[in-house]
Amino acid sequence: MQIQIDMENPEPMYAQLVRQVKEAVKQKAIQPGDALPSIRQLANDLELNSKTVAKAYSLLERDQVIQTRGYRGTFVHPEARSHCNTDVATEIRGALKKTLDAMRNAGATDSEIRIAFNELMNQTR
Amino acid sequence: MQIQIDMENPEPMYAQLVRQVKEAVKQKAIQPGDALPSIRQLANDLELNSKTVAKAYSLLERDQVIQTRGYRGTFVHPEARSHCNTDVATEIRGALKKTLDAMRNAGATDSEIRIAFNELMNQTR
DNA sequence: ATATGTACCATGTGTACGTCTGGTACATAT
DNA sequence: ATATGTACCAGACGTACACATGGTACATAT
Incomplete structure (x- = not known):
């Protein structure tokens, strides 16, 4: 699973992240139930602020593409494939x-x- | 008919003017058919820019409280009393x-x- | 102790809009 | 010439917001 954030892109970073996660689900690069990196971990990898990643995660959870389970981490939602097209x-x-x-x-x-x-x-x- | 524009009032000047004209119609201080001062004249009296008065007049005409007849001037709409309550x-x-x-x-x-x-x-x- | 998601405090930057101002120009009719 | 309403050009000022950043703190469970 590859995530690329382009800071020159007029599309907001959090939006790029949301879009790319949904695309990864569609292309089955990530499967329902798979664990996603933690907010802080992903922020570190992408050289983003953790707040930016948290915003993207909260939107992805609202759209039922991912599930956050507190200290247990974040996972791809079981029904992610049917939800990743809805906005x-x-x-x-x-x-x-x-x-x-x-x-x-x-x-x-x-x-x-x-x-x-x-x-x-x-x-x- | 008294028009008072308070430049310190947070309510926009054109809005004050619209409101006060409608109030004058309600209180029958001005009657349907009465002539109103021209845009430039009223702007001069109130020490406003003519564009500001023109904006108020255009809104009053849209709400059918006044009628503009080009070079003939501006008049209170015949049905002004039934329209001055609608916004x-x-x-x-x-x-x-x-x-x-x-x-x-x-x-x-x-x-x-x-x-x-x-x-x-x-x-x- | 460490890590999770989440919540709150805050700042700075850029953009978009409302408001008001100014000037110029036009067709209309007196 | 004078006056009417209307249309276009433009700018300045303040406000509101999106975006991204920073830090701190909490309950959770390992």
Whole structure:
């Protein structure tokens, strides 16, 4: 399993890491149940900050591509192959686009849409 | 009809102007059909840039509170009283909030939601 | 002691946007 | 000539955020 992080690439490092892990699962370079390097270990190997790797791992776990088991380490999720094609962010883009189109058709300014968006996002709720 | 613009107020000047015109219509300080000062005239009186007043007027016209008739000037819309309570931006907040809640419930990060939002907003379409 | 994932504190850099400003130009009609 | 609304060009300033970095601390279990 080869991971290459290009710091010149405009794609964020954590995103490169997420993408490459998913690709490795698809290409069966890593199998469900396989152990992954620890956050600190991988950060050291790739010469990244551990926080950057931790961010990628947390996203991979949310998408159920990996499983973290605390002190026992991190492993490829048993159902990783069926999950590595799903991206939560992409899944919902459709609904958001539909809403934004409706707002624009109603005559709302892009500026107003952005303001409304920011206000809703900043609510602690 | 009194218009007061407070430059120290965090509320944008154009927004103050829009709000105060709508309030004047509600309180019947100005009647449907009444002529409003021209953009340049009002900008001069309030010591604002004409672009700022023009922005407020364009929003007021979109909300059908005023009517601009080119060289003939600007007038209070005949149906202003029924329109001065409607705010396009507010009208649609509900749908947007619903969509955002759905995204969060699906596990999307606030960061991911913002990125998806910006990408959709920046599409020329 | 060592290692795991996780949580919190913080800083710096770059980008994007809102707001307001300024100038110029146009077609309209008086 | 004068005045109307409108459109385009541009810049400055402040704010908000994504990204990446740094450190410290915790409970967990070996």
